[in-house]
Amino acid sequence: MKWLPCAAILCRDAYNAEHGGCASDYPDDAEKREGCERAAWYIQQAFCTQSLTSPSPPSTDPPVFPKSHFPCFAPDTIVPTPIGPKKIAEVSVGDMVYGFNFNLSRFEATRVKQVLLHDDGEYWLNQLEVGTSEVVEVTDGHPLFTGREWILPHEFRAQEFVSRNQNEVFTRIVGQHTRKAPVVINLLTESGTYLVGEHGLIASGTVTEDE
Known part of the structure; x- marks a missing residue:
């Protein structure tokens, strides 16, 4: 699924991917299907809601080093x-x-x-x-x-x-x-x-x- 500049189209496509689109794209590959669904979920959280949330929240602060x-x-x-x-x-x-x-x-x-x-x-x-x-x-x-x-x-x-x-x-x-x-x-x-x-x-x- 290509990255589209319009946020509304992006959100629509990500929603469709997570709700059946990934299963259609990868019917015989569970690993790719799961990866597709994770990516679609993230896109929705990052662009279609106000905050990035997760059942197991990651540490998103950029790492710092000397x-x-x-x-x-x-x-x-x-x-x-x-x-x-x-x-x-x-x-x-x-x-x-x-x-x-x-x-x-x-x-x-x-x-x-x-x-x-x-x-x-x-x-x-x-x-x-x-x-x-x-x-x-x-x-x-x-x-x-x-x-x-x-x-x-x-x-x-x-x-x-x-x-x-x-x-x-x-x-x-x-x-x-x-x-x-x-x-x-x-x-x-x-x-x-x-x-x-x-x-x-x-x-x-x-x-x-x-x-």
Whole structure:
């Protein structure tokens, strides 16, 4: 089911998916059917109600880390913005990028407060396959939000992520410590999150000062 810009259509499609549509799409695959229904439920909660709730509420506050932990992305990682996609290396302080506002349970533009560029060493990158063709490269320790919880790269098996452009997108790790990058970059934003990749996965954009 494609991500549609109109909230009313999005809510209608998510409702239909949860109430029979997923069963029709995946009649013989219980795992995919359950994943489809979870994604539809989340979309309804995030966009069609006033708050994100769950029978088992996840911790949705963006994780924070010391700056020395280097939770970052490769320089060519795509970051969706209101004026079109940019490579993370092209983003500057003051730019508007898309993030997720957990207080309002919605995707929205958020201002970049700081760009953390690390170029004083070599950093191992993990490769995440997003959907069927996109690859996102990320260092150890940078959580992405699945729609229910934050997880780290080494925990990515066959996870289902909520993204900005689709109701569901399956993401899995296809390479751990595949290469070293001389430069990695992280963004700090006002919302504490930003989106990465063409699919727009939710990444943490919060750190704390080292003690």
